Structure formats: structure tokens, C-alpha cells
Amino acid sequence: MLATILAIATLAIIFGLILGFAAIRFKVEGDPIVDKIDAVLPQTQCGQCTYPGCRPYAEAIANGEAQINQCPPGGEAVIHELADLLGVDPLPLNEEHGEHTEKTVVYIDEQICIGCTLCIQACPVDAIAGAAKLMHTVIEDECTGCDLCIPVCPVDCIYVKPVTETINTWKWPLPEVNQPTLKDLLDLKHIKQEQQS
Amino acid sequence: MTMRLWKIFGGLKLAGHKTMSMEDATEATPLPKILTLPLKQHIGHAAEAIVNVGDKVLKGQMIAAAKDYVSTPIHASSSGTVIAIEERPVPHPSGKTTDCIVIETDGEDKWIERVENANYRQLDASALRNIIRDSGIVGLGGAGFPSFIKLNPGPGNMVDTLILNGAECEPYITCDAMLMQEHGRKIIDGLNIMRHALQVERCIIAVEDNKRAAHTMLVNALQEHEAEYIDVVQIPTLYPAGGEKQLIKTLTGKEVPSNGLPINIGIVCHNVATAAAVADAVLEGKPLISRYVTVTGEGIEHPRNLDVLIGTPLNEIIELCGKRSEANQYIIGGPMMGFEIADTNIPVIKTCNCILIQNKKTEAEFVMPCIRCGQCAAVCPAQLLPQQLYWYARAKNFDKTQDYNLFDCIECGCCTYVCPSHIPLVQYYRFAKTEIWAQEQEKKSSDIARQRHEFRQFRMERKKAENEERKRQKKELLKKVSGKKDSADDAKKAAIKEAMERVKAKREAQSAIAKNTDNLTEKQKKEIAEIEARRKKAKEEN
Numbered sequence: 001m002l003a004t005i006l007a008i009a010t011l012a013i014i015f016g017l018i019l020g021f022a023a024i025r026f027k028v029e030g031d032p033i034v035d036k037i038d039a040v041l042p043q044t045q046c047g048q049c050t051y052p053g054c055r056p057y058a059e060a061i062a063n064g065e066a067q068i069n070q071c072p073p074g075g076e077a078v079i080h081e082l083a084d085l086l087g088v089d090p091l092p093l094n095e096e097h098g099e100h101t102e103k104t105v106v107y108i109d110e111q112i113c114i115g116c117t118l119c120i121q122a123c124p125v126d127a128i129a130g131a132a133k134l135m136h137t138v139i140e141d142e143c144t145g146c147d148l149c150i151p152v153c154p155v156d157c158i159y160v161k162p163v164t165e166t167i168n169t170w171k172w173p174l175p176e177v178n179q180p181t182l183k184d185l186l187d188l189k190h191i192k193q194e195q196q197s
Numbered sequence: 198m199t200m201r202l203w204k205i206f207g208g209l210k211l212a213g214h215k216t217m218s219m220e221d222a223t224e225a226t227p228l229p230k231i232l233t234l235p236l237k238q239h240i241g242h243a244a245e246a247i248v249n250v251g252d253k254v255l256k257g258q259m260i261a262a263a264k265d266y267v268s269t270p271i272h273a274s275s276s277g278t279v280i281a282i283e284e285r286p287v288p289h290p291s292g293k294t295t296d297c298i299v300i301e302t303d304g305e306d307k308w309i310e311r312v313e314n315a316n317y318r319q320l321d322a323s324a325l326r327n328i329i330r331d332s333g334i335v336g337l338g339g340a341g342f343p344s345f346i347k348l349n350p351g352p353g354n355m356v357d358t359l360i361l362n363g364a365e366c367e368p369y370i371t372c373d374a375m376l377m378q379e380h381g382r383k384i385i386d387g388l389n390i391m392r393h394a395l396q397v398e399r400c401i402i403a404v405e406d407n408k409r410a411a412h413t414m415l416v417n418a419l420q421e422h423e424a425e426y427i428d429v430v431q432i433p434t435l436y437p438a439g440g441e442k443q444l445i446k447t448l449t450g451k452e453v454p455s456n457g458l459p460i461n462i463g464i465v466c467h468n469v470a471t472a473a474a475v476a477d478a479v480l481e482g483k484p485l486i487s488r489y490v491t492v493t494g495e496g497i498e499h500p501r502n503l504d505v506l507i508g509t510p511l512n513e514i515i516e517l518c519g520k521r522s523e524a525n526q527y528i529i530g531g532p533m534m535g536f537e538i539a540d541t542n543i544p545v546i547k548t549c550n551c552i553l554i555q556n557k558k559t560e561a562e563f564v565m566p567c568i569r570c571g572q573c574a575a576v577c578p579a580q581l582l583p584q585q586l587y588w589y590a591r592a593k594n595f596d597k598t599q600d601y602n603l604f605d606c607i608e609c610g611c612c613t614y615v616c617p618s619h620i621p622l623v624q625y626y627r628f629a630k631t632e633i634w635a636q637e638q639e640k641k642s643s644d645i646a647r648q649r650h651e652f653r654q655f656r657m658e659r660k661k662a663e664n665e666e667r668k669r670q671k672k673e674l675l676k677k678v679s680g681k682k683d684s685a686d687d688a689k690k691a692a693i694k695e696a697m698e699r700v701k702a703k704r705e706a707q708s709a710i711a712k713n714t715d716n717l718t719e720k721q722k723k724e725i726a727e728i729e730a731r732r733k734k735a736k737e738e739n
Contacts, residue, residue: 038647041643042639042643043643043644043646043647043650044646045646045650053650054647054650124650124653125646125649125650125653126649126652126653127649141642142645142646142649144646165291165293166293166295167237167287167289167291167293167294167295169635169638170289170290170291170293170631171628171631171632171634171635172290172624172627172628172630172631173628174591174625174628175621175624175625175628177564177620177621178562178563178564179563179564180563180564180565184563188563
């Protein structure tokens with residue numbers, strides 16, 4: 001009896017030590033789920049989700065404070081990826097936060113720009129180049145289409161334009177197939193029977 | 198000499214339709230009035246225009262330079278004037294436009310000064326590669342990969358076999374067959390140059406056994422010493438035996454690994470037309486400005502091969518061969534791997550090997566559900582599972598398509614051809630491939646956006662911290678300065694106080710000793726005493 005208790009106790013101590021050691025040795029810094037969620041989000045940094053950027057939204061999702069359907073730029077695709085990642089059911093996009101549109105960029109009408117730098121300060125990804133009292137311009141390749149610069153412009157010289165498809169970004173479309181209706185199939189059967197007879 | 202050949206998996210025996218375009222010898226097309234030269238006619242980065250509108254150019258002059266490693270220059274196909282550098286429609290399945298240099302020819306067809314290197318054996322591999330790159334040579338089999346890169350095995354890669362691909366397995370296309378028949382010697386010269394650049398011993402020229410004339414021509418063109426290291430091999434006619442990986446398997450029994458290149462197994466493979474272009478470039482100093490193009494199909498009255506200047510309008514060469522009025526389907530490339538174009542107002546580019554003109558069926562065939570018959574898997578030369586790829590591509594489950602090795606698909610079209618339900622399988626794979634590439638691109642740009650956003654936040658934090666620090670420092674400085682001021686004030690105050698006290702003491706002393714006290718009357722003395730007493734009293738009261 002005593003031997004059994006001793007043996008079990010010894011084993012418990014050994015395993016306890018191993019677990020304790022592993023907890024220290026393999027300690028995970030930070031929250032990896034936040035990184036994973038952040039990697040799925042489109043990084044538009046538009047704040048339409050009501051959080052100040054994609055990472056804060058990722059943190060909110062990880063903490064269970066936000067739903068996975070608050071990202072209009074990501075749309076259905078991001079919702080499905082998040083649902084897969086987090087093992088929850090996908091939800092339809094919450095229209096309160098906006099509608100999913102094709103990717104756009106902005107451009108500045110340089111004739112009107114007064115060089116106030118307000119848009120430069122608003123841009124979350126430093127995609128606007130310019131200086132005080134000098135004309136500004138958008139670096140289109142870096143623009144995420146968050147539209148945060150539009151409301152701050154005092155002279156309304158910033159416009160949205162869709163990203164145009166070039167020969168290099170063109171994609172093969174999903175094939176359009178001519179699927180037969182039930183009537184078509186019956187006709188086909190009829191023709192075959194006629195041919196046989 | 199007979200060589201052992203291996204069998205490839207799958208494939209199809211297709212009707213060749215080749216004789217119709219091989220009856221006449223190849224003819225050079227008349228010089229067109231306008232040449233349209235797209236800046237991107239190859240895989241990789243577009244070239245950059247180095248001429249301006251209004252410039253006079255000579256035949257063979259470089260008009261656009263390679264911008265990157267994976268890029269090649271573009272040359273003027275004839276002499277004339279640059280009249281525009283603008284977006285024009287080009288041969289592409291999208292029908293979209295891209296930057297082109299447009300030349301109005303002057304009819305003189307005057308060559309630029311050329312450098313001939315008959316003694317190419319004295320040049321080293323790097324010099325040869327530079328000539329080949331500067332001549333704008335790309336793979337002429339259809340893909341258009343810059344050829345000089347394939348002649349640079351890179352460190353750690355040993356090349357033991359150089360293969361020239363003259364299989365031309367796709368129906369209707371005969372431009373390589375005609376080139377082999379008419380310019381066999383040039384192809385062997387090109388092969389020798391490539392062999393010298395790669396420093397390989399063994400060379401193989403592979404020709405499908407339905408091209409007897411081409412084979413005979415090449416064998417006859419071989420010089421005696423060349424026959425020792427060059428094998429001209431007939432391979433069985435089977436589609437797609439001319440695919441690079443399939444040809445390597447047929448000739449050597451080796452398989453190119455998934456995601457790998459032939460160079461990884463010590464093999465380099467070039468098209469026969471590319472070899473001829475290399476010979477022209479090195480021996481005669483002629484850049485790639487023309488190519489053989491097959492104009493064929495049921496919609497053409499006089500199918501044949503033409504030697505076409507790059508940039509010639511497609512309309513003109515179709516007219517030259519006579520288009521039947523009912524023909525309404527234009528395909529660039531062959532019937533299996535080519536793509537349909539809607540508008541023929543486009544130029545011939547380096548990768549256009551064939552223009553196929555047919556009568557399209559007016560009614561599209563019904564697409565029935567997949568019945569899992571497995572015929573597609575039996576013919577797939579890449580040994581993939583086309584049905585699985587189809588399901589996942591249709592469901593846009595792109596991760597799964599990659600698990601089933603979508604990118605090993607060579608888009609040969611065998612699966613589509615045999616499918617009893619008429620499912621356009623290859624279209625689904627093309628769709629999935631471009632979607633995956635677009636997603637990767639999106640991922641890259643979102644990573645960049647994340648980095649930029651994080652850096653901006655870091656910068657703002659840093660700015661804030663710097664401001665705080667500056668404020669703190671200023672406050673401290675202010676404190677120090679004001680501390681000094683206090684002590685100075687004290688000293689001043691003390692000095693003032695001292696001075697005032699001094700004055701006071703003096704005054705008191707003075708008031709003690711009254712002046713004009715001599716010769717006073719008794720009455721005056723008494724008054725003074727009274728006043729003094731009062732003053733004293735008042736002082737005491739104070």
C-alpha cells in the first residue's frame with residue numbers, strides 16, 4: 001500500500017517537473033491567434049470595423065469582443081477564412097459596416113490640391129507623398145483604398161477610382177457552361193430514340 | 198543509330214491536319230506599311246522603349262531594352278519612323294491592350310550595321326549569352342521564355358544533354374516542320390552554338406515520326422563529325438509528346454520533378470526555331486525580327502507557312518492566304534492549347550506560331566455532369582487527377598487544387614478532348630491558376646500594407662516619444678535657468694536692502710545732529726526741545 005502511494009507520488013512529482021519545465025522552456029510569447037487572424041485580414045486599415053486598424057480588430061476577434069463579419073473590404077472570402085480558422089460558422093457580412101466593393105484606389109486632383117498635408121496625416125499606410133504648401137500625390141501601388149483621406153480634404157480634391165485590370169493582372173474567367181434543362185434532355189432522348197428506330 | 202525511347206503516360210493520337218499547310222514552300226510576306234511591336238512578347242518583365250516618337254529606326258535596331266534579368270529587348274523589324282508609342286491590342290486571351298511601339302515602314306528595309314561572329318568558338322559562354330539576349334531571342338515554341346537564361350545553368354547544375362524540340366505534336370501547326378525542311382543546316386548551326394555555350398557533350402534533335410521529310414533533311418545536313426555527338430531521333434507521333442517534360446521522358450527516361458526544371462536533372466531543352474534564331478543572331482548578327490507562322494484551318498483557302506516580320510498585322514497575313522467568308526473562329530496557337538481571339542487587328546509577335554481559322558459550331562454543346570468515368574485521368578500526361586482538380590477548381594477551393602498539384606498541369610487539353618460530358622476542364626484549371634496567382638499577389642500587397650502601417654505606427658510612437666523627451670528637456674532647462682535668476686534676484690534685493698539701510702542709518706545719524714543750532718534764542722531752543730520731545734514721543738508710539 002505504502003509502496004504504491006510512494007510510486008504514484010514519485011511519478012506525479014516527475015511528471016509535474018517535466019510539465020513545469022516545458023511550460024517555461026516552450027513558453028509562447030504573445031497570442032499567436034491574433035497574428036493568424038491579422039494575416040487573414042486585408043490590411044486596408046480603413047477602420048470600417050470600428051476598430052482603429054486591422055490588428056486591433058484581430059485582437060478584438062481573438063478576445064471575443066467582435067464578430068467575424070465586420071470587414072467590408074475582405075467580404076465573404078475573409079469571413080469564410082476566419083470561420084475556418086476559428087472553427088465557427090460563417091456569418092453574412094454586417095451591412096452596418098459597409099458593403100463589399102471591388103478594390104479601389106484614390107487619386108488627387110493636383111490642380112486643386114492646396115498642400116494642406118491633412119490627407120498625408122490621415123493615410124494609414126503612408127501612401128501619399130507631398131509636403132506643406134506643395135502638391136500631394138497618391139502612390140497608387142501602396143494605396144489600400146481605405147478612403148480615410150477623403151473626408152479630411154478641405155477642398156475635396158481626392159477621388160476614388162476602381163483598380164483597372166491590365167494584361168498582367170487579367171484572370172481567366174470561370175467557364176460559362178451551357179447546362180441542359182430538363183426539356184433539353186427530354187428532347188435529346190427523343191432525338192436518339194428517333195435515330196434508333 | 199537507334200536510341201532507346203521511353204513511353205510517356207497518357208496522351209492522345211490525334212488527326213494531324215498537317216499536310217494541308219505543307220504543300221507550298223514558305224514565303225516571306227510583303228513588307229507591311231505599319232509594324233506594331235509590343236514591349237512584352239515574352240515571359241518576364243516588359244522591355245523599356247529607348248526610342249521616341251518621330252525617331253528614324255533601321256531594320257534590326259534595338260528599340261526597347263531589357264529592363265530586368267528575366268526580360269529581352271525588342272528590335273525594329275524593318276526601317277522606318279516611330280509614329281506612336283501607345284497601348285494597342287495584342288495577341289492575348291483577354292483581348293486587352295498593352296504598350297507597343299508603332300513603326301511606319303519606309304519601304305527601304307535598310308539594315309543596321311551587323312556584327313557577325315563566324316568564329317563563335319572563340320567567344321566564351323557569357324559573351325554568347327549576351328549576344329543571344331541582345332538579339333531578343335525567346336523560346337519560339339510558344340511560351341516565350343528568354344532563351345539566354347536557359348543557356349545559363351547556374352552554379353551547381355551540370356548539364357549533360359541538350360535537346361532540340363522539333364516534335365511539334367499539336368495538330369495543324371507546321372511551322373517547325375517547314376523550318377526543319379528548309380533550314381536544317383541553320384538549326385544544326387544554332388545547336389552547335391548552344392552546345393558551345395553550355396559546354397555539353399551530347400545533343401539530341403527530336404522529330405515526330407510523321408515528319409519524315411524534316412528528319413531526312415536534318416540527317417543529311419549533319420556533317421560527319423557532328424553525327425558523333427548529335428542524334429536526330431524520330432519519336433512516335435503522340436500528343437503531347439512535344440511537351441518539354443514529356444519529350445525529356447521519351448528521350449531519356451528521366452522525369453522532371455514537380456516544381457522543378459529540366460536543368461535540375463541536367464537537361465536543357467530548346468525549340469528548333471529558337472536554335473535557328475540563335476544561328477542568325479550569332480553568325481549573321483540578325484536579331485529576332487521574323488518567324489515562321491502557320492496560317493491554316495478549314496476557314497483558309499490557301500493554308501501555308503509564311504516567314505513573317507514580327508509586328509506585321511495579323512489581318513494582312515490572313516488576307517494573303519484567303520479567308521473563307523464563313524470562317525468565324527480565330528485561334529492563336531493550335532486547337533488544343535491555343536486561345537481564341539475576337540479581333541484580328543493585332544500584330545504577329547515572337548510567340549505566334551500558328552493562326553488557326555475555323556468555322557465555329559453555332560450551337561454550343563451541352564455540358565453534362567461529370568460521371569466519374571476516369572477517361573481524363575487515363576490520358577493526362579502529367580498523371581494528375583483531372584476530376585478532383587475540376588471539383589475543387591469549380592468550388593473555388595484553391596488550396597485543395599494545389600494539394601492535387603494543379604501547377605503540374607501543362608494545359609495540354611487532353612482531358613477536355615476526351616471528356617464525354619464536354620466539360621471544359623482546362624478552362625477550369627486556367628481559371629484556378631490565375632485566381633491563385635492573383636491571391637498570392639493580393640497577399641503580397643497586403644503584407645506590404647501591414648508593414649507600412651506598422652512602420653507608420655512605430656514612427657508616430659517615436660515622434661510622440663521624441664516630443665515628450667524634448668518637452669521634458671526644455672522644462673528642465675527652464676528650471677535651471679529660473680533657479681539662477683532667483684539667486685541673482687536675492688543678491689540684488691540684498692544689495693538694495695543694504696543700501697537702503699545704509700541711507701536710513703545715515704539719515705538717522707544726520708537727524709541726530711541738527712544743523713544751524715548755533716546762536717539760537719532761548720525761545721527757539723525751547724521750541725526745538727518741544728519738537729524733539731514730540732518727535733521722540735511719536736517715534737516711541739510708532
